[in-house]
Amino acid sequence: MNERVAIIGVGVMAARPSSEHLSFKEMMFEAAQKAYADAGIDAHEVESFVTCAEDLTEGISIFDEYTPDQLGAVQKPMHTLTQDGLYGIADAVMQLRSGLVGLVVVEAHSKHSNLENPNSILNYALDPVYNRPLDFNPHVIAGLEMNGFLHATGITQAQCAQVVAKNRTHALKNIAAAYPMNLRAEDVQSSPYLCYPLRDAEMAKSADGCVVVVLAGASRAQPSKSRPVWIRGVGFTNDSPTLESRDWIDAQYIRAAAAMAYGQAGIKDPVAEIDLFEVDDAYAYKELQHLVALGIYPQAVAAGRAVENGESGAAGKMPVNVSGGSLGIGHTLEASGLYRLAEIVCQLRGEAGPRQLPRAKVGLAQSWRGVPTTSGAVVILGR
Amino acid sequence: MAGTQLRHIAKWRGEIPIESLYTAGIGGQRFFKALKEKGKLVGTRCRRCHQVFVPSRQFCERCFVELTEEVRAQPDGVIKSFSYAYIDHNGGRLKHPVASALVQLEGATTVMLHRLLEVKDLSRVSIGSRVKAVIKPKGKRIGSILDIEGFRLVE
Ligand SMILES: [Zn+2]
Numbered sequence: 001m002n003e004r005v006a007i008i009g010v011g012v013m014a015a016r017p018s019s020e021h022l023s024f025k026e027m028m029f030e031a032a033q034k035a036y037a038d039a040g041i042d043a044h045e046v047e048s049f050v051t052c053a054e055d056l057t058e059g060i061s062i063f064d065e066y067t068p069d070q071l072g073a074v075q076k077p078m079h080t081l082t083q084d085g086l087y088g089i090a091d092a093v094m095q096l097r098s099g100l101v102g103l104v105v106v107e108a109h110s111k112h113s114n115l116e117n118p119n120s121i122l123n124y125a126l127d128p129v130y131n132r133p134l135d136f137n138p139h140v141i142a143g144l145e146m147n148g149f150l151h152a153t154g155i156t157q158a159q160c161a162q163v164v165a166k167n168r169t170h171a172l173k174n175i176a177a178a179y180p181m182n183l184r185a186e187d188v189q190s191s192p193y194l195c196y197p198l199r200d201a202e203m204a205k206s207a208d209g210c211v212v213v214v215l216a217g218a219s220r221a222q223p224s225k226s227r228p229v230w231i232r233g234v235g236f237t238n239d240s241p242t243l244e245s246r247d248w249i250d251a252q253y254i255r256a257a258a259a260m261a262y263g264q265a266g267i268k269d270p271v272a273e274i275d276l277f278e279v280d281d282a283y284a285y286k287e288l289q290h291l292v293a294l295g296i297y298p299q300a301v302a303a304g305r306a307v308e309n310g311e312s313g314a315a316g317k318m319p320v321n322v323s324g325g326s327l328g329i330g331h332t333l334e335a336s337g338l339y340r341l342a343e344i345v346c347q348l349r350g351e352a353g354p355r356q357l358p359r360a361k362v363g364l365a366q367s368w369r370g371v372p373t374t375s376g377a378v379v380i381l382g383r
Numbered sequence: 384m385a386g387t388q389l390r391h392i393a394k395w396r397g398e399i400p401i402e403s404l405y406t407a408g409i410g411g412q413r414f415f416k417a418l419k420e421k422g423k424l425v426g427t428r429c430r431r432c433h434q435v436f437v438p439s440r441q442f443c444e445r446c447f448v449e450l451t452e453e454v455r456a457q458p459d460g461v462i463k464s465f466s467y468a469y470i471d472h473n474g475g476r477l478k479h480p481v482a483s484a485l486v487q488l489e490g491a492t493t494v495m496l497h498r499l500l501e502v503k504d505l506s507r508v509s510i511g512s513r514v515k516a517v518i519k520p521k522g523k524r525i526g527s528i529l530d531i532e533g534f535r536l537v538e
Contacts, residue, residue, distance in 0.1 A: 020393050020394070021393070059397065059399065061399070114394075116396075117473060118474070119470075119472060119473050119474040120472070120473060123472055124401075128403070128405040129405050129407055129411055129528070130411075130438060130496075130528050131496060131528075133527060133528050133529050134483070134496065134497065134498065134528065134529075135472050136468060136472065136481070136483055136496075137468055137470045137471060137472045137473075137474065139468075139470065140466050140468045140483055143466030143467075143468065144464045144465065144466045144483070144484075144485055144496070145464070147464045147465060147466055147510070148463060148464035148485070148510065151464070151510045192469065193467065193469050193480070194468075194469060194470060195466045195467065195468045195469065195470070196466055196467040196469070196480065196505075197466075198466075240444050240445075242444065243485075243494075243496050244436065244437075244438070244493040244494055244495060244496070245434065245436065245444065245493045245494075248463065248464060248485065248494070
């Protein structure tokens, strides 16, 4: 049994609005090459592979059939999760901790620019009997949730706009970000409404990209052989997805996932014990809602104030989404959680260059699978 | 044009037409039958957690028990949240926004998502506003969530 599990290699493709020159297999091949080189391993040494993808966004059914070649996984155990990449990390951790394998690879990517009707695909995710006949754009769910969340917490539209300004400005220092921009909250607030009170600029724009992560048990992850970043806790849960009976104010899927991860990591006070956070910001208000569910702000209204006064900025006392988040990097479908994770690894290794934080010993990555889901995962990493 | 040819080589277009039937089930049929035949909104009540699900369901997701007690909700309700969509279902920009709301009906503890009808002045809508479900006349009801036209603000 591998008591401890570490990330020993990460391969990140820069996220871009489109990637016409590469097929999804070639994107995976490139990210895998980078990850294996980073880990100092050969593809043949990997014992098990996990890919994270959704058939309808791939435009291929039975997507797991299309994955071995480009990862060096031919004739090896492998499977696909229809989930965000952080679920793949949880899967790999469980495989490693069982002791059956010592080296596992997790992959997720986005080829969003190939989707001709992404809204229709999202629409297929709605309940076909009660919700889909209404013919709403599924982003309405975010508009409804944001409106209820602001009403219940006292967080303001201006504070949500500040999240966009913060993350896209952070992205200026990230070469892997597709949407860096020096923005102010006022700029965001002049953007038209998408689904009131949600503005167009408050929804992360889509990007193509790919991340491959190499995980190893303690015997392989010696500091002499690699630069291990240890997984201290992993949690993942789904709340009820049903629109009629879910919680519309609190992100309970993250509250429960965080409790799992904090328990494993022995974290009692996340504010004092965690140095940086990379959380889902597919819509600006979600960053604040997720931070509240992570237990960072017992009074939800404080999450809004923290972004306003710079506390959650790169120079603040509790930096959130220094990478740029999905608002700055671009939303990369199932790879979104792995971009969050890759930033934590980079910061903990001290390799974040112009955006390196002075204190980065413990970091938390969190993902959400987007509307209409209530699935989320939390991974805590330590040096 | 060389550029056009290159694009043709770079991408191949394909599509997957998917058509399905979706089963309403025991819980759903109970709701749709009452809606179609009587114009009533029925739910089911959980004897353990006292949640009243409207539309009715066969089981409680929290207590994992079968729901057998039928409850009737009133068409009157209160807005728990609302939104105006400025995009259609394909993401195209709409000239006039479409209003929708999460409404908790009297007698229900869950919410229902539906259209907000005849909203001329958006500033008149707020969380907590009272609404009434507008149900189609009997001859036009087919046993669908669209047998409810939506919710109308109550003055
Ligand atoms: Zn119950």
